[in-house]
Each structure stands twice: as C-alpha cells, then as structure tokens.
Amino acid sequence: MAIDFQFSIVLFSLLFTLVHTTPLPRFPSSRVHPELQLSSASSEKTLYKTKFFTQILDHFNFNPQSYQTFQQRYLINNTYWGGAQKKAPIFVYTGNEGNIEWFTQNTGFMFEKAPHFKAFLVFIEHRFYGKSIPFGGSKKVAYANSSTLGYLSSTQALADYVTLINDLKKNLSASDSPVVVFGGSYGGMLAAWFRLKYPHVAIGALASSAPIRHFMGVTSPYVFANIITQDFRSESENCYKVIKGSWKLIEDTFFKHGGPEQLQKSFRLCNKDFGPGSVEGWLQSAWTYTAMTDYPTPSNFLSPMPAYPVRKMCEVIDSSVKGNNTLDKLHAAASIYYNYTGSVKCFDLNDNSDPHGLQEWQWQACTEMIMPLGANNESMFPESKWDYEDRSSYCQYAYNVTPRPHWITTEFGGGHDIERTLRRSASNIIFFNGLRDPWSGGGVLKSISKSIVAIVAKEGAHHVDLRFSTKKDPKWLKDIRKHEVNIIASWIKQYHEDLKSNN
Ligand SMILES: *[C@@H]1O[C@H](CO)[C@@H](O)[C@H](O)[C@H]1NC(C)=O
Numbered sequence: 052m053a054i055d056f057q058f059s060i061v062l063f064s065l066l067f068t069l070v071h072t073t074p075l076p077r078f079p080s081s082r083v084h085p086e087l088q089l090s091s092a093s094s095e096k097t098l099y100k101t102k103f104f105t106q107i108l109d110h111f112n113f114n115p116q117s118y119q120t121f122q123q124r125y126l127i128n129n130t131y132w133g134g135a136q137k138k139a140p141i142f143v144y145t146g147n148e149g150n151i152e153w154f155t156q157n158t159g160f161m162f163e164k165a166p167h168f169k170a171f172l173v174f175i176e177h178r179f180y181g182k183s184i185p186f187g188g189s190k191k192v193a194y195a196n197s198s199t200l201g202y203l204s205s206t207q208a209l210a211d212y213v214t215l216i217n218d219l220k221k222n223l224s225a226s227d228s229p230v231v232v233f234g235g236s237y238g239g240m241l242a243a244w245f246r247l248k249y250p251h252v253a254i255g256a257l258a259s260s261a262p263i264r265h266f267m268g269v270t271s272p273y274v275f276a277n278i279i280t281q282d283f284r285s286e287s288e289n290c291y292k293v294i295k296g297s298w299k300l301i302e303d304t305f306f307k308h309g310g311p312e313q314l315q316k317s318f319r320l321c322n323k324d325f326g327p328g329s330v331e332g333w334l335q336s337a338w339t340y341t342a343m344t345d346y347p348t349p350s351n352f353l354s355p356m357p358a359y360p361v362r363k364m365c366e367v368i369d370s371s372v373k374g375n376n377t378l379d380k381l382h383a384a385a386s387i388y389y390n391y392t393g394s395v396k397c398f399d400l401n402d403n404s405d406p407h408g409l410q411e412w413q414w415q416a417c418t419e420m421i422m423p424l425g426a427n428n429e430s431m432f433p434e435s436k437w438d439y440e441d442r443s444s445y446c447q448y449a450y451n452v453t454p455r456p457h458w459i460t461t462e463f464g465g466g467h468d469i470e471r472t473l474r475r476s477a478s479n480i481i482f483f484n485g486l487r488d489p490w491s492g493g494g495v496l497k498s499i500s501k502s503i504v505a506i507v508a509k510e511g512a513h514h515v516d517l518r519f520s521t522k523k524d525p526k527w528l529k530d531i532r533k534h535e536v537n538i539i540a541s542w543i544k545q546y547h548e549d550l551k552s553n554n
C-alpha cells in the first residue's frame with residue numbers, strides 16, 4: 052500500500068507516515084473540529100482553583116542554564132480535605148501530554164472519591180504543554196528546536212512532580228499526609244513510574260490504561276491495530292469486511308475519471324486538494340479513536356459520541372437504510388466520530404488544529420517514547436510495516452535528533468523481566484486496562500504480586516475507570532471502581548498503621 056504516499060507531496064507523506072498512517076503514535080486526537088471539543092468544558096470551571104509554581108528547568112544538571120525556571124500550572128481542590136492534623140491524604144494526578152484542564156475534567160473518579168477519603172486533589176500539568184511552557188512561556192521559543200525541546204522528557208516531568216508535591220506538602224504543613232498518584236494513558240505510565248522512582252513520596256499509584264510495555268522488542272507493533280480490528284469484528288463480520296475492503300475502494304475510486312469529485316461529494320470534504328492517503332488517514336483516525344473511547348455511556352473526551360460508538364458505526368455500515376453505497380456508509384460511520392452533534396458543514400482533511408495542545412508529543416515520540424505501531428494483514432487497516440528506520444529518519448528531518456528507543460525500558464524497566472523485577476522491587480500499583488482499548492496490548496494485564504494488581508475489564512476502553520460516573524454505568528464498571536477504592540483504602544490504612552507503630 053505504498054501507493055497512497057507516492058501521490059502526496061513529500062512533506063505531507065513524511066508527516067503522514069508518522070502521524071496519520073494507522074495506527075497513531077499519539078494517544079489522543081487533535082483532528083476533531085475545535086468547536087466540538089470545546090463545548091464540554093465550560094460548565095466544569097468550578098471543579099478547581101488554578102495555581103502556578105516556579106519550577107526548575109533542569110533537575111539533572113548543575114550548569115548555570117539548568118537553574119532557569121518556568122511557571123508550572125497545577126490545579127487544586129481542597130474542598131474535601133480532612134487536613135494536615137488528621138494526616139488526610141493528597142491525591143495527585145500526574146499530567147499527560149496536553150492541557151491539564153482537559154484531563155482534569157475527564158478524571159471525575161478523583162472528585163467523586165475525594166469526599167470518601169477526605170482527600171486534597173492536585174492535578175499537575177506536564178512541562179511543555181498547556182500553560183506550563185519553559186523559556187518565558189513562549190511556545191515559539193520553547194518549541195523552536197532541540198536545544199530548547201531537550202528539556203521535554205518523562206524523567207524531567209517526574210522530577211517536576213516530586214519537587215512540586217514536596218513543596219506543596221511543606222506549605223500545607225502536611226508532611227505526614229500520604230500521597231497517592233493517579234494517571235491515565237501516558238499520565239498512567241507516569242503515575243506507575245513515579246511510584247517506582249519516588250516510593251518515599253507516593254504510597255501507591257493507580258495507573259489506568261498505561262502501556263508501559265509498548266516499547267521496541269517487548270510488545271508487537273501489530274497488537275494495537277489488531278485490537279481495533281477485533282473491536283469492530285466483534286460487532287459484525289460484515290463491518291470488518293467493509294472497512295478492510297474500503298482502502299482499495301477509495302484508491303480505485305480516486306484514480307477513476309471523476310473519482311476525486313465523487314470522494315469529495317461522498318465524504319463532504321471542504322477542499323479539492325487531497326490524495327487517497329489523506330482520506331484513508333482521516334478514516335483510520337476515526338476508527339482508531341472510536342475504539343479507544345468505546346465507552347458504555349455517551350461521552351465527550353476526544354469528541355462527542357454516543358454510548359458504544361463502535362457498535363453504532365457498525366450498525367450504520369451494516370444497514371441499508373441509506374442505500375447500499377459503501378462510500379456513503381463510510382461517511383455516515385465516520386460522522387459518528389466527527390459530526391455526532393450535526394454541526395459540521397464539511398470535513399477539512401488538512402485541519403491541524405490542536406485544541407488540547409498535544410503538539411509536542413511529536414518530540415517525545417521522536418526521542419524516548421518509541422512505541423512501535425504498524426498494521427499487518429490480519430488487521431482491517433492497510434498493511435503498514437513498523438519500521439524503526441522510518442521513525443528515525445522522520446525525527447532527523449523534523450528535529451535533527453536520533454531517537455533512543457531503549458531508553459525508557461532502561462530507565463524504568465518494562466521489558467520481558469518486568470514481572471520478576473517488580474515483584475521483588477515494587478509494591479502498591481494498580482494497573483487498570485480495558486481490553487477494547489488498543490493500548491491495552493502494551494499494558495500490564497496480569498497481577499505481579501499481592502500489591503501490584505492488574506484489573507482487567509473485557510468490556511472496557513481507554514481509562515474508562517477514571518471518568519465521571521453516570522447513572523447508566525454498567526455493573527462491571529461500578530465493581531471495578533469499588534475494587535480500586537478498596538485497594539487505595541488499604542494502602543492508606545497500612546500507611547497510618549506503620550506511622551503509629553514507628554512513633
Ligand atoms: C471541588 O470539587 C467539587 C465537585 O466535586 C466542587 O463542588 C467544588 O466547588 C470544588 N472546590 C474548589 C475549591 O474548586
């Protein structure tokens with residue numbers, strides 16, 4: 052399927068192979084119309100207060116440049132806190148690759164459980180995202196090149212978190228308040244790694260949908276696409292076949308006389324300047340992100356969607372209510388992801404808007420976060436072999452850097468020996484995974500010890516456990532949250548018992 056790249060311009064095809072070929076190295080999406088994405092948040096402003104902390108630029112070096120500082124944003128909610136005297140807990144969300152407000156608004160679990168635990172809530176923004184931009188807050192400077200972006204790494208982010216937490220505890224005179232860290236997706240990886248690296252600061256971690264094993268030589272690059280395929284196939288065999296056959300249909304149509312016009316009309320595209328590859332990438336994004344957020348209730352994480360959106364897409368593809376034209380069906384199915392509110396006039400395939408500020412994940416995907424992805428012929432996607440050299444040459448081109456594909460597993464573990472090493476060296480981590488989430492392929496799916504517990508939901512999607520509860524939540528989801536609460540309560544109880552017996 053190299054054909055779709057030959058006809059796009061060079062720059063686009065390079066980007067395309069990294070970002071828009073199935074599947075995508077980014078966790079969330081920026082390819083949704085901004086209007087749709089912003090609609091959810093405004094009502095939830097009262098959840099937290101916004102603060103800034105003067106953070107050090109480089110925790111791992113003592114040269115003068117390292118002592119530069121930047122303003123790091125964090126959000127707090129102290130409404131339910133039991134106070135320092137009661138040694139009431141502090142729950143910290145270790146922010147991901149985007150605006151922290153967005154993640155906070157999608158982490159209702161912490162708000163809903165705070166009264167029970169009398170917990171202080173803190174959500175810390177990851178450096179280089181949202182409003183936590185080094186170099187004077189200027190994205191233009193901070194994102195300029197590798198000499199500034201070099202300070203964007205997971206180890207620096209974790210050091211930011213520990214520095215901020217310690218300072219906050221000091222300010223609250225809460226040195227004996229236990230800290231529990233939470234995170235979903237990349238934030239979940241950070242939560243787990245935080246517990247491993249700073250066990251003296253966090254008593255435990257809830258790492259939701261954290262693919263800490265999705266690195267080269269550990270997890271197959273093809274698992275991700277195959278899980279998405281399985282999600283669609285589980286709804287209907289026809290749905291899977293239609294999607295699998297659609298790539299050839301789109302290419303054949305494109306190269307027919309009048310084909311591009313037909314595609315533009317069928318898919319309601321705003322512009323004429325597209326190749327078959329961009330249509331395919333657009334569809335691949337819709338299937339991928341819908342599989343990730345295949346939640347049992349209506350949601351608005353990446354875009355507004357109904358409950359069980361994969362099922363809804365397959366229903367559209369399987370039905371002949373709107374006629375039997377496959378392109379029309381694909382348009383209708385993709386519209387569940389891109390146009391559920393019905394407010395989009397036409398689809399802009401060149402829309403690179405980035406409402407959640409996820410842009411610099413690209414840098415991370417070019418340095419240490421080499422999470423291999425590709426599609427083999429078992430998947431419903433066009434075959435596309437994972438090739439480290441492709442990634443590496445893209446990164447040379449885009450940033451003039453060579454990735455360090457094995458750094459993460461060197462720094463944090465996560466290779467084949469993960470069970471043996473964590474069993475001996477670590478404790479108090481919950482790894483949640485929903486098996487409908489394509490990222491679950493790189494997650495920890497088996498409990499490692501009594502206190503490193505894997506919770507797996509066959510029906511679950513990307514960090515569904517962390518979302519606000521709804522009246523319509525299925526029993527399995529309620530049970531999972533209860534299970535998580537019980538485990539966290541046991542960590543806190545143990546902590547208080549240890550504190551007493553030492554005194
Ligand atoms: C904390 O969150 C609750 C909702 O769980 C909200 O009602 C309250 O106003 C928030 N408090 C602060 C200080 O933002």
Ligand SMILES: *[C@@H]1O[C@H](CO)[C@@H](O)[C@H](O)[C@H]1NC(C)=O
Binds near residue numbers: 191196197198199
């Ligand atoms: C990187 O960007 C900074 C800030 O714009 C600039 O001062 C510096 O010269 C650039 N370095 C290189 C190697 O291009």
Ligand SMILES: *[C@@H]1O[C@H](CO)[C@@H](O)[C@H](O)[C@H]1NC(C)=O
Binds near residue numbers: 104105216219222
């Ligand atoms: C702690 O208090 C100092 C002095 O008021 C302040 O500068 C700093 O930002 C506070 N730290 C945090 C994490 O809020």
Ligand SMILES: *[C@@H]1O[C@H](CO)[C@@H](O)[C@H](O)[C@H]1NC(C)=O
Binds near residue numbers: 372373374375
């Ligand atoms: C669509 O195809 C099915 C089976 O091939 C057929 O029964 C049905 O009448 C067709 N519907 C339309 C609207 O053409």
Ligand SMILES: *[C@@H]1O[C@H](CO)[C@@H](O)[C@H](O)[C@H]1NC(C)=O
Binds near residue numbers: 318395
């Ligand atoms: C979005 O949905 C509305 C309502 O169904 C429809 O009128 C509009 O054409 C759709 N937009 C696109 C681009 O398909």
Ligand SMILES: *[C@@H]1O[C@H](CO)[C@@H](O)[C@H](O)[C@H]1NC(C)=O
Binds near residue numbers: 428429
């Ligand atoms: C997929 O590829 C393998 C190995 O190249 C081949 O043996 C198999 O027949 C192919 N399967 C399909 C469904 O094309």
